[in-house]
Amino acid sequence: MRRRQNVSRSGPGPPTAENLPVRSMTVVGLPHERWSEAITAVVVSKPGETIDPAALISALKERLDGCQVPKSVIVADELPRTSTGKVQKNVVRDRHAAHYGWTG
Numbered sequence: 001m002r003r004r005q006n007v008s009r010s011g012p013g014p015p016t017a018e019n020l021p022v023r024s025m026t027v028v029g030l031p032h033e034r035w036s037e038a039i040t041a042v043v044v045s046k047p048g049e050t051i052d053p054a055a056l057i058s059a060l061k062e063r064l065d066g067c068q069v070p071k072s073v074i075v076a077d078e079l080p081r082t083s084t085g086k087v088q089k090n091v092v093r094d095r096h097a098a099h100y101g102w103t104g
Contacts, residue, residue, distance in 0.1 A: 020059060021049030024079055026087045027070060033102040040099065041070040042092050044079055051075050074099060 025043045032038035041060075045051045053073035060069050080091040 020056065021045050021051050022056070023047070024087075026079055026089060026092055028089050028093050028096075030093065030096055030099050031102050032071070032100045035071070038071040038100060039068070040072050040074060040096065042074045042076050042079065042096065044076055072099065 023044045023046045025041055027039060027041050029037035030040045041056070043051055043056065051073070053075065056073050057069060074096055080088040080095075082088055
């Protein structure tokens with residue numbers, strides 16, 4: 001059994017998407033049977049680009065600590081935003097809550 005880890009939000013911040021086909025990304029915790037909650041990236045590709053989730057996870061493993069790398073990548077058409085442009089993470093979580101097949 002794995003000990004629960006708290007992933008700190010402090011530090012250098014998310015990796016830049018300079019060489020990645022990612023236009024925008026958010027990271028949320030989704031219900032997971034084994035981990036209770038799994039770090040999951042929800043990404044939108046740059047126009048004309050395709051995202052290979054396995055390749056993106058590989059690229060992130062080179063830039064982040066192991067506990068910060070998403071367990072999965074979900075490719076979306078758009079991220080829900082507020083009128084001021086902030087990503088609505090609560091809406092993202094609700095939309096993808098069944099991604100791992102477990103709702104807690």
